[in-house]
Amino acid sequence: MRVFFATDIHGSEVCWRKFLNAASFYKADLVVLGGDVTGKIMVPVVAHDGYWQAVVRGETIRMETRAELEEIQKKIRNAGHYPAVVSPDELQALSDEEGAVDRRFSAEMTRSLDRWLDMADGKLGGGDIPCILNGGNDDIWEIDDIIEASPSVTFGEAKSLDLDGFHLVSMGWTNPTPWNTFREAPEEQLKEKIDAVVSQIPDMGRAIFNFHAPPYGTGLDEAPALDETLRPTHGGAVMKPVGSTAVRDAINNYQPMLSVHGHIHESRGIKRMGRTLAINPGSVYSDGVLQGAVLELNAKKGKVTKYLLVNG
């Protein structure tokens, strides 16, 4: 079975479109997106009388026609940002009202995901090509039900999915980060979550872990060391491991055939951990490039026979 795995597209619509095309491009039998589907940035597009205005990557852009507006919205979405069309008053309200930005962010995120899943219905043949999605630590809770309801995409979180004799378990939770995001938990709690989901696997020899957090200290979890103001220290030259010890211990103890991860975008890499092949394809979503891993799984041998990290 050939699997395509990608992760951390963070709202980039161009990456999502590429992900949907990846099955046919790489001739994959299964595609998996390992969490952090939603974006981090919302760009207000202010509607004035007769024109719209937005600042995109530092440049003020004035749009006179609806076609221009759509073009800029597309550009914003492709970068992983959410265009929020607002009146000047609405923009003022976003600035002034407590929680207004959060509400608008959630609305834009869920609306965008709805659109994405509609695209998936068309691209994945209504479920002919299995597609697994789960949340990541940056994803709001509202996305879970939306993905669950999709006819073409399977929500993988905390489930053991049987895929042609392989058992895929997923967990979008990570160890704590400096940003205090949604699905974070101390290592002890992560261990409990992992044990709970792994206990559903009947045959560890054919198990695939899809855990958003990479294993600690494996080279798959190297991020720039930050100071207390979240500024990279020493010109970004110093990296440090920031992965999860619970994930590392689970891989070492259970020894699945494959373990795929994301979360740390800079740490694209491959690591052998006993019989387990652990992979983090990394992410450069903001460039519109979909990094991923093409994996050939052999059910008989219970191993990964081929693998390649790609920049699609």
Next chain:
Amino acid sequence: MATDAIGGETPTLFLRKATGLVRGWSVRDSIIYACLATNFVTLGLYEFTFAGPAFPKGQFITATLISGVWVSFLVIAYAGLVVTIPRAGGDYVWQSRILGSGIGFVLAATGWWFILWLWAPIYGNILSVQLFEPLWATLKWTWPAGGAAWFGTNNGIFIVTLITIALAGVLVSLGMAGYAKIQRWFFVGGMVGFAVVVVLLLVNSHASFVSSFNLEGQKLFGVHNAYQATNAAAHKAGYTTSPFGFGPLGPTMLLVPAFMFFLLWPNWGTTLYGEVRGASDFRRVFSGMFAGLWITVICTVIFFLLIAKTVGWGFYQNLNALDYNLTPTFGIWPYPFMFAGWLVHNTAFQVALILVLSLWFFAWVGTLFLSSTRVIFAAAFDRVLPDRAAEVSERRKVPVYSLILMLLPAAGLAAVYAYSTTFRTYTLDATLVIAVTYLGSAIAVVLLPFVKPDLWRASPASRIKLLGVPIVPVAGVITIGLLVFNLYEWLSNDSYFVNSHASLVYMGAMYVLAIVIYVIARLVRSRQGIDLSLINKEIPVE
């Protein structure tokens, strides 16, 4: 969900709290790295010893300023690449994406890995001549046999190079975290040392320098009237230098390819993280490299002016000429900072000054193999090298196989370098091969708007314009001009010692090795059913 608004009273962007939204790193850090990379003490002083005698009609200040201006365009081009594809992989990633995987691998492997094998003995030699030789001489230590001069012997060069390789290997193994902390302080210490040299040369007269030089030369080396003896020996050898000045331009331009030995590296190690990118990122990346480059240029010019004022320009070049002819006045490399320390007749002070100035070396040596590790890991993850090349030992977190791939060839080349004076003259090969890699990136930046138009349009670099023309690709063209000029001179002019048959074979072998590795990887992986051409093939969007 906590959020931040950017844009002042009228927000232009809302950020929610999410992983990886880091602030830009400090420009000060970037300046320090650029200063250390264009290390005018270790690399600059070392190169001047060669450049003066090789091009006696060239003017150093003019050549430094021309080089600084020209390399500034390289800084613009690289800043454009960094903010467009801000990956730590640097040239390998840019060239693979824009020019293709094969070109990316060959140019990165040669420029950031294989040629570092030659840089290892160059580093070792610099450590010898800027620390061990002057220290031994000042303290009059006679062990090993020959004292200070032993470090210039074949065995001396070889042993010190092995020490350097071991030191750089240990620093890579330990990781950059600890080293980076002390690196900054080493830079500060090195700058303080240079400031002391500046003060000494500023407040003392030429006559005072001559008498101090003669006094200490007699005391430490037993050379009578060393100043006059140096001038006489250079004159006897037929060496004449041009008076200190600014022209003529023709011979001065020939110094530019020599000065690339230290001025071509302000972009070394520049990375960018974070996902919110704008024009300010371009300014920040550019400012760090540009300021680092020009601090080096200014320090170099100050050094030349002070040499002319206090040491005597002709005498300085005579010292260099005698070393160039393998007959140095004192039997060791003419270290100008040691001579400046002689203005204070106190051994403890002289030793302290040598030690403080050696911080320029120690702040710089740690990055010797860092780029090699990155390229080896990236190539292994791309399945071009065996997976083992990227393995890190479980217990000590040491990248064992990549270290072997760096250290063993470096040690082998150290032996060739140490025991072959001919091979030692290929020093500028080390610059040439990296310049070829840079040429690949300069071509990539020029092609970027055409090959990856979406990426280019989304980049802050595309909005940096002068008279409506994007500056970055234009800077790329000017950088190509700089690199092609240098390559032409290196390859056509015998005075740089890189166009000899053996030197060309040596450099050519590196490119052949890289091509062979890549072709074998393609064939082997193809037999395994892995298509390496897929690595950078873009998935259709629609």
